[in-house]
Amino acid sequence: MKHPWYIRLAIHAALVALALPFCMPLVWMVGTSLKEDAQIFPKEVVTTVPEFLSQWWPNPFRWANYPEALRYVPFPIYLRNTLMLCAVNVAAAVASSALAAYAFAKLEWRGRSILFAVVIATIILPGEVRMIPTFALYRWLGWYGTYLPLIVPAFFGNAFFIFLLRQFFRTIPDDLCDAARIDGCSEWGILWRVVLPLSKPALATCGLFQLLGTWNDFNGPLLYLNDQTKYTLAYGLQQFLGAYGGEWSKLMAAATVFTVPIIVLFFLAQKTFIQGISTTGMKG
Amino acid sequence: MARRNNLAGWVLVSPVVVGLLVFTLYPFLASLALSFCEYDLFPPPRGVGAWNYETMFTRDPLVWKSLTNVLYYTALAVPLGIVMGVGLALLLDAKIKGLAVYRTLFFLPSIVPVVATSVLWIWLLNPQIGLVNTLLRLVGIEGPTWLASVAWSKPSLVFMGVWGVGGSMLIYLAGLKDIPASLYEAAVVDGANAWQRVRYVTLPMLTPVIFFNLVMGMIGAFQYFTQAYVMTQGGPLDSTRxxxxxxxxxxxxxLKMGYASAMAWVLFIIVVGVTALLFRSQHRWVHYGR
Structure with missing residues (x-):
């Protein structure tokens, strides 16, 4: 059923009007990162549309904001730290969650349903309830100031990933697993050779969510990192804001450098993003 | 039929069991115990009975302030997020050209890292030279001082939250795609106009997804932290505490760890209570198609 032309025109008009406030801030962020201070701080208040339009586009382009911003704070080190944390957390969280999800989806064992219900219930537990004893525990273990508090929990599974992977594994026919069993395949072999190769989209979704979570994580570094050489990009950007509050071109350059990899990742893995987020709303 | 295999099952979930015990059950119970103690990380915790809870309800006005702030934020941001998310999804469900482009434009802000979003919005909301007030001046309005204003600081954060609505929009869009075309066809046969089809077919069929977003959004909103920490540190005048x-x-x-644990437990009880209320309200308005 195709809409008549005037309905389509009205929908386009509404979408364009709504899309402007969604994309203008990002354009403004990149624009500011390329402006000279003289353009960012106009001598007179901008009150007319032509003045605004002349202020909108960077003139001249000041690319030097980027190297300068990256010199203010050691961003290459923060980037390296962040990438390292992302790599470890993605591998650990996906692997540990996949093992558990397989047991929940494809094996029958005493206590399975109760344990699954407990795992799912932890999703609604506010982090604040766990924060203080966990902090004390890590301090007692001597882990304060190290990466261990930001890495170790990933090895023990993620409730949300377990849920997503279990849903996906259940769509794989049991006959396939049984056939492998008859051929003498161990449970490990079935997981590794049958279930996981068929589950690449779901595994990619979990990996992507973990990557975004670690890249964006602010609370973990805020609580546990005290040495500047260990900071991550998210924490480094907040520290940058505290130290160089009014230097908008540099701040926006730093924010752009922090954001662009995620945008690039989105365009590379659009399908995984959209399907992954869409499935989070499905009924259990 | 899956095979009964107790040993393999428990071996595979053993990391999860250890994690539940060490990173969930232990801290969960320990924070309950700590909530009845005075504890500053150094000496062993000292029992003080219900003192922390009494302090919360009688001696610390900032608890009430912070609670009303978070209720204010939740009551605005969650419904507004649902209305915007569903509205955008409905528009994107139309059969027109260029949908993928629009979808990307609405979605992108939601994946901008939260610290970057916060830094960007401090700049957008700059009272003198920020984008928002500059645009308002073009139409002759002198905008408020936003984050520096007691009246506008929380609405500022609500607007910023709505800017990131793209993720839930995608969830609604997936929900819309799941509605069987036969329902719309039946509605057309019954003479329903476009508005009636949205009101009596689309929205009821979407209620399970709305319910999911409502519960998760509410739980998240009660824990609102990072943006306020980065942008305002609770100010001005505790309006974003x-x-x-x-x-x-x-x-x-x-270092009032015992007191903070008591606060955490009250938060936990509030979240569980509101979640339970929402689940009990389900039969009144959530339609699970069968």
Whole structure:
């Protein structure tokens, strides 16, 4: 059923009007990162549309904001730290969650349903309830100031990933697993050779969510990192804001450098993003 | 039929069991115990009975302030997020050209890292030279001072939250795609116009997804922290001192770990209570198609 032309025109008009406030801030962020201070701080208040339009586009382009911003704070080190944390957390969280999800989806064992219900219930537990004893525990273990508090929990599974992977594994026919069993395949072999190769989209979704979570994580570094050489990009950007509050071109350059990899990742893995987020709303 | 295999099952979930015990059950119970103690990380915790809870309800006005702040934020941001998310999804469900482009434009802000979003919005909302007030001046309005204003600081954060609505929009869009075309066809046969089809077919069929977003959005909103920490540190005049922020300051600035644990448990009870209420309200308005 195709809409008549005037309905389509009205929908386009509404979408364009709504899309402007969604994309203008990002354009403004990149624009500011390329402006000279003289353009960012106009001598007179901008009150007319032509003045605004002349202020909108960077003139001249000041690319030097980027190297300068990256010199203010050691961003290459923060980037390296962040990438390292992302790599470890993605591998650990996906692997540990996949093992558990397989047991929940494809094996029958005493206590399975109760344990699954407990795992799912932890999703609604506010982090604040766990924060203080966990902090004390890590301090007692001597882990304060190290990466261990930001890495170790990933090895023990993620409730949300377990849920997503279990849903996906259940769509794989049991006959396939049984056939492998008859051929003498161990449970490990079935997981590794049958279930996981068929589950690449779901595994990619979990990996992507973990990557975004670690890249964006602010609370973990805020609580546990005290040495500047260990900071991550998210924490480094907040520290940058505290130290160089009014230097908008540099701040926006730093924010752009922090954001662009995620945008690039989105365009590379659009399908995984959209399907992954869409499935989070499905009924259990 | 899956095979009964107790050993393999428990071996595979053993990391999860250890994690539940060490990173969930232990801290869960320990924070309950700590909530009845005075504890500043150094000496062993000292029992003080219900003192912390009494302090919360009688001696610390900032608890009430932070609680009303978070209720204010939740009551605005969650419904507004649902209305915007569903509205955008409905528009994107139309059969027109260029949908993928629009979808990308609405979605992108939601994946901008939260610290970058916060830094960007401080700049957008700059009272003198920020984009928002500059645009308002073009139409002759002198905008408020936003984050520096007691009246506008929380609405500022609500607007910023709505800017990131793209993720839930995608969930609604997936929900819309799941509605069987036969329902719309039946509605057309019955003479329903476009508005009636949205009101009596689309929205009821979407209620399970709305319910999911409502519950998760509410739980998230009660824990609102990072944006306030980065942008305002609770100011001006405690107008953005949200509950989780107050809890964090009590714990890590003043080292009142016992008191903060009591606050965490009250938050936990509130979240469980509201979640239970929402689940009980389900039969009145959530339609699970069968």
């Amino acid at each position: 949200f509950y989780a922020l107050h809890l964090f300051f009590e714990a890590f600035q003043y």
